[in-house]
Amino acid sequence: MTEELKTRFEISADELEHRMKLQDEFHNDPCRKAVKILEAAIDSVLKKLGVNVEDTETIPQQMDALGIVMTENTDERTPKLNGFFIFTTKGVDLIPYCWIGAARLEHDGKCYCDIQFFLDNRLEETGGVKIIK
Numbered sequence: 001m002t003e004e005l006k007t008r009f010e011i012s013a014d015e016l017e018h019r020m021k022l023q024d025e026f027h028n029d030p031c032r033k034a035v036k037i038l039e040a041a042i043d044s045v046l047k048k049l050g051v052n053v054e055d056t057e058t059i060p061q062q063m064d065a066l067g068i069v070m071t072e073n074t075d076e077r078t079p080k081l082n083g084f085f086i087f088t089t090k091g092v093d094l095i096p097y098c099w100i101g102a103a104r105l106e107h108d109g110k111c112y113c114d115i116q117f118f119l120d121n122r123l124e125e126t127g128g129v130k131i132i133k
């Protein structure tokens with residue numbers, strides 16, 4: 001005989017609190033850590049291009065002044081290219097600078113983010129932080 005899973009309306013407040021704690025520990029917290037790794041990768045690229053990432057309020061204005069364009073790829077037809085493309089400008093021409101891939105989780109529980117620099121054909125891997133216990 002198997003016990004059916006009770007809905008949130010049929011459980012006690014303690015059980016609901018326990019489920020919410022598990023959700024936070026095993027889903028929300030790892031997602032927050034993965035976003036931080038992706039943000040750190042973006043910040044490292046923007047620093048290389050001369051943006052002061054400490055002044056978070058003026059990052060868009062700094063990017064405009066330096067001729068930096070960042071676009072996000074979320075096209076479902078190209079899931080391996082999901083992430084951000086960063087371009088620099090020269091006159092009216094857009095020059096591809098790099099691609100920052102979406103954060104990915106490896107088999108060892110560590111989260112990584114790839115940065116492919118186009119001009120010098122170099123791939124960097126950032127992160128390596130264990131986000132799952």
